[in-house]
Amino acid sequence: xxxxxxxxxxxxxxxxxxxxxxxxxxxxxxxxxxxxxxxxxxxxxxxxxxxxxxxxxxxxxxxxxxxxxxxxxxxxxxxxxxxxxxxxxxxxxxxxxxxxxxxxxxxxxxxxxxxxxxxxxxxxxxxxxxxxxxxxxxxxxxxxxxxxxxxxxxxxxxxxxxxxxxxxxxxxxxxxxxxxxxxxxxxxxxxxxxxxxxxxxxxxxxxxxxxxxxxxxxxxxxxxxxxxxxxxxxxxxxxxxxxxxxxxxxxxxxxxxxxxxxxxxxxxxxxxxxxxxxxxxxxxxxxxxxxxxxxxxxxxxxxxxxxxxxxxxxxxxxxx
Numbered sequence: 001x002x003x004x005x006x007x008x009x010x011x012x013x014x015x016x017x018x019x020x021x022x023x024x025x026x027x028x029x030x031x032x033x034x035x036x037x038x039x040x041x042x043x044x045x046x047x048x049x050x051x052x053x054x055x056x057x058x059x060x061x062x063x064x065x066x067x068x069x070x071x072x073x074x075x076x077x078x079x080x081x082x083x084x085x086x087x088x089x090x091x092x093x094x095x096x097x098x099x100x101x102x103x104x105x106x107x108x109x110x111x112x113x114x115x116x117x118x119x120x121x122x123x124x125x126x127x128x129x130x131x132x133x134x135x136x137x138x139x140x141x142x143x144x145x146x147x148x149x150x151x152x153x154x155x156x157x158x159x160x161x162x163x164x165x166x167x168x169x170x171x172x173x174x175x176x177x178x179x180x181x182x183x184x185x186x187x188x189x190x191x192x193x194x195x196x197x198x199x200x201x202x203x204x205x206x207x208x209x210x211x212x213x214x215x216x217x218x219x220x221x222x223x224x225x226x227x228x229x230x231x232x233x234x235x236x237x238x239x240x241x242x243x244x245x246x247x248x249x250x251x252x253x254x255x256x257x258x259x260x261x262x263x264x265x266x267x268x269x270x271x272x273x274x275x276x277x278x279x280x281x282x283x284x285x286x287x288x289x290x291x292x293x294x295x296x297x298x299x300x301x302x303x304x305x306x307x308x309x310x311x312x313x314x315x316x317x318x319x320x
Contacts, residue, residue, distance in 0.1 A: 130158030167293030182303030214250030214283030
């Protein structure tokens, strides 16, 4: 027979947070509670009937003194008490499950931990680092907001960098090439500005370059993937500075949508690991990164790119 503690433990297991679990899906996953609670109530009620049929006679002396009528009274009292206890137990069990289920649904429906890095109106929370603008401050900006989209115009080249540093998170990015597809990227674990070629901040770049989305580029930081020689080239050429083998190929080049359509990139950073999906496909997974926290940056590297989603959620484990 199930007990309340057992059902609560099952509830906790079934309602474990999952970024892809919707309210409707959670209801479906927990629908097994209904037959369990119904069966539990029936079983406990049956227990009351069994108790009522037990040989609950008083002592021989008490029976001799009060007669056979006492047997009926004792049995009736036992049956009434057992059924009442069973009813209260079942109601309490169903109530516990219902309350816990409602609380779980409310928590899952609106995860307060997720935050949007872009407010749809301006570049609050970000700062621009475009070397060309140092000597030409009146030139056109590289990063703008247009029709509630964050837009990297591609030139002059540089980066849009968060003011805050982050660690242990899932970053969901929805982007598309607004014109001719080309180059762009998302940088994680960013720190020292202009550490490479006097423009790129120290970081790990998750490539968005058309047909090569998901590649890693090591910019002053390093990371390890399986089949390193096959995906990075000869070991003697590896490095994280100018002229070194900094590119690590992705797992697939066929995951992008056609130019003009929206792509969904998910980047998970946990401790020294970085894991990347593009449109549902796992495209890269590296570990032993030389950094575990830092700023997030968007590139301007020649092509116009629109972003409509930049949502960050803290995590404690990587998605399988």
